[in-house]
Amino acid sequence: MSTLDSESLRRTAVPETERDRERRRIALLSVPFLALATFGAFVPLAQMLRISTSQSSFAAEGFTLAAYRELFASMVAYLPVVGDVLVADVNPVYGVVVWNSLWFGALTTVVSVAFGVCLAHTLEKYDLPFEGTIVTLLSFPISLPGIVAAFMMIVLFGTTGVLSNALAFLAGTEVDTVALTGQPSGTTNAVVGLFFGYLYSMIPRATFLLRGTYAEVNGDAEAAARSLGAGPLETFWHVTLPQIRPGIVGAVILTFRTALAIFGTVLVLKALSVVTFRFDQEIQVGFDLPMASALAAVFFAFTLAFTFLGLRFTSAEVSEA
Amino acid sequence: MTDDHVSDADGEPAADDYGVMETESHEPATDGGRTRGDVPSASNGLLDRFSVVFGRRFLVGVLAVTLVFLIGPVLLTFVASFFQSWTGIAPSGSLTLIHWEQALGLVETVGASRGLGTWVVDVPGTGLAVRLPASIAFSMLLALAGVGINLLVGIPIAYAVTRYDFYGRDLLNAVAVLPIVPGIILGIAFLRTYPNLPSAAALVIGYSLLKTPYMVLAVQSSFESMELRQLEESARSLGASWPRTFLTVLVPNAKRGIVSGSIICWTLAAAEFNFSYIVYSRGPKPFSLFLFENISNNPFQRAAAAVSIYFLIVALVTALLRATGERGFSTGGVR
Numbered sequence: 001m002s003t004l005d006s007e008s009l010r011r012t013a014v015p016e017t018e019r020d021r022e023r024r025r026i027a028l029l030s031v032p033f034l035a036l037a038t039f040g041a042f043v044p045l046a047q048m049l050r051i052s053t054s055q056s057s058f059a060a061e062g063f064t065l066a067a068y069r070e071l072f073a074s075m076v077a078y079l080p081v082v083g084d085v086l087v088a089d090v091n092p093v094y095g096v097v098v099w100n101s102l103w104f105g106a107l108t109t110v111v112s113v114a115f116g117v118c119l120a121h122t123l124e125k126y127d128l129p130f131e132g133t134i135v136t137l138l139s140f141p142i143s144l145p146g147i148v149a150a151f152m153m154i155v156l157f158g159t160t161g162v163l164s165n166a167l168a169f170l171a172g173t174e175v176d177t178v179a180l181t182g183q184p185s186g187t188t189n190a191v192v193g194l195f196f197g198y199l200y201s202m203i204p205r206a207t208f209l210l211r212g213t214y215a216e217v218n219g220d221a222e223a224a225a226r227s228l229g230a231g232p233l234e235t236f237w238h239v240t241l242p243q244i245r246p247g248i249v250g251a252v253i254l255t256f257r258t259a260l261a262i263f264g265t266v267l268v269l270k271a272l273s274v275v276t277f278r279f280d281q282e283i284q285v286g287f288d289l290p291m292a293s294a295l296a297a298v299f300f301a302f303t304l305a306f307t308f309l310g311l312r313f314t315s316a317e318v319s320e321a
Numbered sequence: 322m323t324d325d326h327v328s329d330a331d332g333e334p335a336a337d338d339y340g341v342m343e344t345e346s347h348e349p350a351t352d353g354g355r356t357r358g359d360v361p362s363a364s365n366g367l368l369d370r371f372s373v374v375f376g377r378r379f380l381v382g383v384l385a386v387t388l389v390f391l392i393g394p395v396l397l398t399f400v401a402s403f404f405q406s407w408t409g410i411a412p413s414g415s416l417t418l419i420h421w422e423q424a425l426g427l428v429e430t431v432g433a434s435r436g437l438g439t440w441v442v443d444v445p446g447t448g449l450a451v452r453l454p455a456s457i458a459f460s461m462l463l464a465l466a467g468v469g470i471n472l473l474v475g476i477p478i479a480y481a482v483t484r485y486d487f488y489g490r491d492l493l494n495a496v497a498v499l500p501i502v503p504g505i506i507l508g509i510a511f512l513r514t515y516p517n518l519p520s521a522a523a524l525v526i527g528y529s530l531l532k533t534p535y536m537v538l539a540v541q542s543s544f545e546s547m548e549l550r551q552l553e554e555s556a557r558s559l560g561a562s563w564p565r566t567f568l569t570v571l572v573p574n575a576k577r578g579i580v581s582g583s584i585i586c587w588t589l590a591a592a593e594f595n596f597s598y599i600v601y602s603r604g605p606k607p608f609s610l611f612l613f614e615n616i617s618n619n620p621f622q623r624a625a626a627a628v629s630i631y632f633l634i635v636a637l638v639t640a641l642l643r644a645t646g647e648r649g650f651s652t653g654g655v656r
Contacts (some may be wrong), residue, residue: 022485025563029481032474033497033533040530041502044510051513060513119387122380134388136639141391143585143635145594145609151616151628152394160407160621162397196390203387231369232376261503263595268616276505276595283599289513296509303503308495 045300052293067294070094094278094295101274104191105259108198112259113251115199116206117244121236124214141204146264149200153269154181157193181269190271197265206255213247253310257303275299395632402626420626424615425457457630460608463521464590467528468536471586474529475536476572476579483544484553497537504531508599520604524597528590535589536582543578547571581645588638592631 008023015021047060055062071094076086078095119138128134141149156163157180168175180193217240225235263276270277275295282292372379401407402420475497481487482494502510507530511523552574556566572579594609601610608631615627 021563023487026481026485026487029477030493031477033478033493036470036474036526036530036533037496040526041507041510044507044514045502047514048506048510115383115387118380118383122384126377126381128381128384134384136643137388137392140395140635140639143588143592143638144631145592145612147594147609147613147616148592148628148631151398151624154616154621155394155397155401155625156390200391204391231366231373233369233372234366261505261595263505264598264613267598268613279505279509279599283509283512289509292509296506300502300506304501307499 048293049297052290052297054290056290067290068298070291071294071298097273097275097278100272101260101276104195104198104272104274105256108195108202108259109252109256112199112202112206112255113210113248115203116210116251116255117248119203119207120210120214121240123211124217138204138207141200142208144201146197146201146262146266147268148264149197150181150265150268152200153193153197153265157181157196181271183271185270186272190269194266194269194271197269198259198262201262201265202255202258205258206251209251209254210244210247213244213251217243250311253307257307260299260303398625399629399632402622402629404622407621420622421629423623424626424630457608457611459605460611461591463524463607464528464587466525467532467590468583468587470525470529471533471536472579472583475533475582476540476575479537479540479544480549480567480571483541484549498534498541500531500534502530504593504595505599507531508596511596511600520601523600524607527596527600528593531593531596532586532590535585539582539585540575540578543575544571547574577645581642584638584642584645588635591634 011017011020012023012027015024050060052067053063053065054060055064055066070090073090074092074094075098076082076095077090078092078099122128123131123135144152155161158164159175159179159182161179161181164179165175167178171178178189180189180196183190183193221243222235222239225239226232230238261276262274263279266272266274266277267280278295279292282288282295403416403418405415405417478493478497482490482497504527507527511527515523549571552570553563553566556570557563561570592609592612593607594613597607597609598613601607606614612627612631615624619627
């Protein structure tokens with residue numbers, strides 16, 4: 001449908017040629033999805049934007065940009081030097097949560113994708129025994145919600161956790177000093193525990209994104225490099241890596257997206273105040289819906305722009321395993 | 322990289338080089354990359370020699386550690402749910418099913434009951450009351466309703482973007498396949514949009530929207546392996562109308578993708594937490610909230626039993642998926 005004038009709409013509704021009928025079929029096939037997307041996503045998101053400018057928390061009334069002003073002032077206030085000069089007496093709480101989301105998401109993304117490259121490489125290049133079973137086991141955590149990932153961390157690293165108790169026993173210290181969950185928010189132990197919780201969700205996703213990339217790597221070039229005397233590491237660096245680089249960029253974008261949207265894990269472990277955790281506090285504690293909506297709108301705009309621009313203007317390729 | 326390639330690239334007279342080459346070809350080309358431009362060095366540095374010996378061992382080790390990290394706690398949880406207590410490194414006490422019974426709500430628990438809601442059914446004539454785990458059935462039905470919508474929405478759109486070429490196809494494909502809205506954002510957006518909608522209905526709509534990409538991806542991969550144009554034209558030339566062709570020829574042929582897509586969507590919807598947590602207000606609890614309450618409020622063992630219920634579901638579903646030819650949940654690498 002290159003033009004959407006009334007004539008082409010009429011011919012789609014009352015088709016005269018086979019070409020018109022095909023258009024009508026495409027339209028009919030797309031209608032259910034577009035209806036769901038409209039009523040399930042577009043209308044609620046528009047309503048969310050409306051609420052974010054509302055003067056009341058309980059209805060869409062009036063128009064104010066107070067929530068956005070507070071949000072951005074708080075983000076500016078968090079900046080060093082600039083914040084002190086521009087907005088000296090503003091609470092930088094939103095700046096803190098945004099910064100936490102960004103650095104923590106970036107760190108876990110880099111580590112997860114590094115693991116993903118290692119695992120995809122191992123699965124693709126080596127003949128491993130029980131490879132099918134290994135792949136199934138690796139895919140298992142993809143189906144687990146974030147709260148269960150958090151529980152897995154409690155099992156491993158909590159005060160009754162297996163690894164923390166083993167470590168405390170070997171080091172001869174109290175288990176409270178080595179436990180990574182159940183610690184006060186913001187402490188090093190708690191953040192490391194959350195870090196592992198993120199990895200639990202993100203490593204399998206990164207691995208399966210990269211497996212799709214690895215399936216397309218030209219093995220002949222690698223074999224040629226090896227037979228010409230390059231070692232495994234050099235072959236990887238000069239031959240394999242250039243081929244999988246678009247896949248890695250794609251995996252970084254989508255894994256970072258996942259990291260920003262993780263909520264259940266943070267809610268259970270309560271280790272670091274990130275943006276998604278702030279939503280919970282805005283809604284369940286203060287019921288400041290305009291503020292939550294404004295934060296959600298900014299968050300959504302950022303993820304959307306980041307995903308689409310990233311996939312469009314970098315060499316990123318997304319392939320499914 | 323051999324030396325004569327390099328000298329050819331440099332455009333040097335070949336005759337001058339032959340003498341040099343004969344002496345160099347027997348020793349490692351130690352200066353290949355550094356002195357002659359872009360050609361990578363073929364000198365095997367320390368790291369590279371290290372990688373010859375330990376590279377494979379290192380990578381397999383990473384795989385092993387990752388597997389233990391991912392699957393170890395799953396097994397520990399499952400085992401722990403059957404023991405009286407677990408303090409320190411090993412479980413202790415005798416084997417018991419009490420945690421499972423409490424988690425399923427089959428026995429009374431002291432204080433606020435965090436078990437699944439139950440229907441107490443009086444068995445006529447015996448005076449016995451049987452407790453049935455009703456809430457788990459309800460939340461499984463919610464997920465199933467979401468899958469129903471997924472099918473109605475996902476199969477047509479997957480066919481449209483696979484079979485036809487039209488204006489805006491790439492954008493439509495991207496919107497259908499990429500999970501655009503994170504669950505928690507969608508939940509906040511739902512709060513004021515449909516305030517009077519029962520929680521159950523809001524949850525079904527949210528589930529279907531959030532899980533549609535998995536259905537579309539699975540069905541698309543089936544459609545892509547079919548000769549759609551030929552199938553369509555054969556059926557049409559034999560006299561079938563287009564709707565009949567679509568419903569009785571094309572869709573049944575994509576059975577494999579449809580089945581695996583449904584299984585994946587159902588399992589992910591049953592455990593969807595972020596959206597459910599924000600949107601749920603009243604009525605029977607979705608399964609993921611039951612898990613959350615167990616994890617954040619209950620003794621370790623009962624939480625372990627509750628989480629193990631979901632592990633059993635996933636294990637069953639994974640076995641089903643493998644029977645349909647998929648390898649676990651790998652179809653949906655993106656969330």
